[in-house]
Amino acid sequence: MSENLSPADFIGVCGDGIISFGSGQPDLPPPKEVYKILPNYSDFKYGLIQGNANLREVLAKQYPSSTPDSFVVTNGASEALDLTLRVISAKAGKGKNKVLLPKPYYYSYPHMIKFAGMEPVFTELIDGRIDFDDFKEKIKECSAVIINSPSNPTGRVESIKTLKQIEKITEELGVYVLSDEVYKDLIYTRENYLIKGPRVVTINSFSKTYAMCGFRVGYLWSRDQELVDEVIKIKTHTSMNTNILGQEMAYEAATKVPRSFIDNQLKIWEARRDMIYEGLVNLGLDLWKPEGAFYVLPKIKNPKDFVMEMFKKHKVITYPGEWFGAPDRVRFSYALDIENIEEGLRRVKKYLDEHGN
Amino acid sequence: MSENLSPADFIGVCGDGIISFGSGQPDLPPPKEVYKILPNYSDFKYGLIQGNANLREVLAKQYPSSTPDSFVVTNGASEALDLTLRVISAKAGKGKNKVLLPKPYYYSYPHMIKFAGMEPVFTELIDGRIDFDDFKEKIKECSAVIINSPSNPTGRVESIKTLKQIEKITEELGVYVLSDEVYKDLIYTRENYLIKGPRVVTINSFSKTYAMCGFRVGYLWSRDQELVDEVIKIKTHTSMNTNILGQEMAYEAATKVPRSFIDNQLKIWEARRDMIYEGLVNLGLDLWKPEGAFYVLPKIKNPKDFVMEMFKKHKVITYPGEWFGAPDRVRFSYALDIENIEEGLRRVKKYLDEHGN
Known part of the structure; x- marks a missing residue:
């Protein structure tokens, strides 16, 4: 992986023990209805x-x-x-x-x-x-x-x-x-x-x-x-x-697909939003509370070092804010389950304990 | 349909009694193997x-x-x-x-x-x-x-x-x-x-x-x-x-998919090639004998009138040569079965009998 990371380095990447706050995609499967037409x-x-x-x-x-x-x-x-x-x-x-x-x-x-x-x-x-x-x-x-x-x-x-x-x-x-x-x-x-x-x-x-x-x-x-x-x-x-x-x-x-599918998804996203928002606030980070979508964009000291070390040492994928025109921040997608968000937060804490914030 | 035809007017168009020498796509289905993964x-x-x-x-x-x-x-x-x-x-x-x-x-x-x-x-x-x-x-x-x-x-x-x-x-x-x-x-x-x-x-x-x-x-x-x-x-x-x-x-x-699938397809294409090539030659048209793909490009008098009248009066889709930089010609795709090619040729004959060539 080069020093000049690009989204193509991460999209579709997964592997053992990696926690990805990277790609912006839902982790929960589509409604079963979309597969029903496939056999015929x-x-x-x-x-x-x-x-x-x-x-x-x-x-x-x-x-x-x-x-x-x-x-x-x-x-x-x-x-x-x-x-x-x-x-x-x-x-x-x-x-x-x-x-x-x-x-x-x-x-x-x-x-x-x-x-x-x-x-x-x-x-x-x-x-x-x-x-x-x-x-x-x-x-x-x-x-x-x-x-x-x-x-x-x-x-x-x-x-x-x-x-x-x-x-x-x-x-x-x-x-x-x-x-x-x-x-x-x-x-x-x-x-x-x-x-x-x-x-x-x-x-x-x-x-x-x-x-x-x-x-x-x-x-x-x-x-x-x-x-x-x-x-x-x-x-x-x-x-x-x-x-x-x-x-x-x-x-x-x-x-x-009934409307209830979307409503239920939204409840899941909201619980994750609360978890990651409060978790990062508790780690002392400065960030906006998400009102929609599934991203947070906290301020982080030396964001590129953070992204690289979190990936190489802690197996956590995050995206550098500079890709998004926010060079003092890092983007986390919270499209993963509560347990993985918790584990990811623990790894972020390890980094911050070592490097300060 | 406007006077200025474009491919988007024809691609995906089909209907009762229409014979399409238009779109360049095989009419025979894909090998069954490609559908086998769908149910799971x-x-x-x-x-x-x-x-x-x-x-x-x-x-x-x-x-x-x-x-x-x-x-x-x-x-x-x-x-x-x-x-x-x-x-x-x-x-x-x-x-x-x-x-x-x-x-x-x-x-x-x-x-x-x-x-x-x-x-x-x-x-x-x-x-x-x-x-x-x-x-x-x-x-x-x-x-x-x-x-x-x-x-x-x-x-x-x-x-x-x-x-x-x-x-x-x-x-x-x-x-x-x-x-x-x-x-x-x-x-x-x-x-x-x-x-x-x-x-x-x-x-x-x-x-x-x-x-x-x-x-x-x-x-x-x-x-x-x-x-x-x-x-x-x-x-x-x-x-x-x-x-x-x-x-x-x-x-x-x-x-x-075994190689025999492709070989068998090729035989079918070749029989169709022979049919349309000889058919158009017999109608007195000037064209190159195809060595590959599934198109013929005969010279036709007033090609735009031909394309329009063949579509409106004879329900036959062909593409004007001018789309392909050949304004004195008309393109026929022969991606359809022998019976339809024969019927299409009969309709072309009707047009030529009326308008000459």
């Missing part, structure tokens, strides 16, 4: 580039004033974001190629923006939340903004007031809003608030809500039909349909 | 971005002097091409952003090249084959070339002499070769010749050999480890792992 499955041909019709019909019932035409099913939320940024970049041209990012951010965002030929501009969060005064100045020079509430890595949920302010100013300025709401079903404090507007692109997936990360089924939804059509045009050439079987499994999740 | 499948977590280790180990046995590290499993050959072009574009910078394309070409190539921020340069095929005199002049101004032998849409296989000339000049010039060999197991005239070299990126998939189009499992292989690593870096952010279940199905195909 026999399709194999290309599907529609835009996504299976039955899945888009179900999604259209979940979003207000939408139709199946305004969705594109993608290889996870990642591809939805990538395709949207590529479309916006092509439309914006070289003149106005900036994308606003609240910081700390999900580590892929700046990379995706650059891969699409655009440039990230940052607005620093205050206490893990958007500083609208700074936001409203910086948004003027941008053609798009990525909002991620609940947030990976902060665990924070933006206030509805802020989200409405963002809706208003972006509509006035004609700026695209990429609203990455993959944690919308994992909020401890209130119902999700769906950001709306003529240039809003809502991005979501089946990965977090239904623990289906490995199957890579995400989607985007927008009232901007021209943008949706441009996304389909790119996807036709760059990946074609999303895996047809993954889509059928997602359809089963969306139609057969 | 239970994984769900993120996989390695580079691709499942077991699948890459099997692939490494199929390619000379390769290791599992030199492969990336992708969402079909499409994503492999897209990621490779994005890497080459970033490395080449703005100075040398041209990619050479033999013409006629697979319709996605020019789009992919442009989406990656590069510019296609064309070398006209002579009688469906590369004109090396023209090739060797034009390659000088390019940072990459896409070779597709056997070719979609021409059905032609390049001579080994030409392929060796291409190996030599591209190695001398340091030009990347993207060798799209997805039809390597569908050659009627000889064994496939694997293009080799330090800057060759071989692209392949399970879609054609094993009829697994809808599952979207492709891969790339290169001896240029730096390029492979850059591909992984982009994929980490733009789509993450390829669907884990699709990869396991591909692993079953690669390990459990």
Whole structure:
């Protein structure tokens, strides 16, 4: 493993005695319903580039004033974001190629923006939340903004007031809003608030809500039909349909799994949230209390040394905050059971006892 | 359906009485072995971005002097091409952003090249084959070339002499070769010749050999480890792992399916090739005899009118040659059974009887 760690060094890595606070994926299995179709499955041909019709019909019932035409099913939320940024970049041209990012951010965002030929501009969060005064100045020079509430890595949920302010100013300025709401079903404090507007692109997936990360089924939804059509045009050439079987499994999740599954999951996440939050506070660390998603982002002295030594000596995977634009912090995903969280906390304590904090 | 047809109008389209010479996908099902793992499948977590280790180990046995590290499993050959072009574009910078394309070409190539921020340069095929005199002049101004032998849409296989000339000049010039060999197991005239070299990126998939189009499992292989690593870096952010279940199905195909499956498929394709080739020749059309893949590309008067009327009046899907850089031709995929090919030919005859040729 090189000194310059990257997410690819950790994603999918597991092994004896390793406790991973790394990858952001549920440890509990998907609902059994998604596997029920497998024994009799026999399709194999290309599907529609835009996504299976039955899945888009179900999604259209979940979003207000939408139709199946305004969705594109993608290889996870990642591809939805990538395709949207590529479309916006092509439309914006070289003149106005900036994308606003609240910081700390999900580590892929700046990379995706650059891969699409655009440039990230940052607005620093205050206490893990958007500083609208700074936001409203910086948004003027941008053609798009990525909002991620609940947030990976902060665990924070933006206030509805802020989200409405963002809706208003972006509509006035004609700026695209990429609203990455993959944690919308994992909020401890209130119902999700769906950001709306003529240039809003809502991005979501089946990965977090239904623990289906490995199957890579995400989607985007927008009232901007021209943008949706441009996304389909790119996807036709760059990946074609999303895996047809993954889509059928997602359809089963969306139609057969009772709401109680999601409610029960949320209770489990909340107990883990309490455990890790209080555990790290008791170790003397400075961190925000998560309101959604399953991450904490404590301040740690010499975070890169911490990440490296925790992995090599204590077999604990954590992610350096610098990947997320938070170089004085470390990200812990708490997507593992209470016993493992407790054991992980004991190992963190060992490190802190030795190195201080 | 608009006057400006695009592939997205047809892919995945089917219906009563429609005969589709459109989409390039096998009509016969995958080997039964690929479905056998489904009833007991239970994984769900993120996989390695580079691709499942077991699948890459099997692939490494199929390619000379390769290791599992030199492969990336992708969402079909499409994503492999897209990621490779994005890497080459970033490395080449703005100075040398041209990619050479033999013409006629697979319709996605020019789009992919442009989406990656590069510019296609064309070398006209002579009688469906590369004109090396023209090739060797034009390659000088390019940072990459896409070779597709056997070719979609021409059905032609390049001579080994030409392929060796291409190996030599591209190695001398340091030009990347993207060798799209997805039809390597569908050659009627000889064994496939694997293009080799330090800057060759071989692209392949399970879609054609094993009829697994809808599952979207492709891969790339290169001896240029730096390029492979850059591909992984982009994929980490733009789509993450390829669907884990699709990869396991591909692993079953690669390990459990006997060679006789592929040999038998080839016999079926060859009988169909003979049927459609002779049928169209007998209708007085001018076309190349396919040596591989499953396409014919006859010359047709007013090709766009032909495609539109064949679809609307005769319920036959064909693709206009202009998508492939062959505006005086029409592409027929013969991935359908003999009876349907015969019926399709009867309908083409009706059109030609009415409109002449």
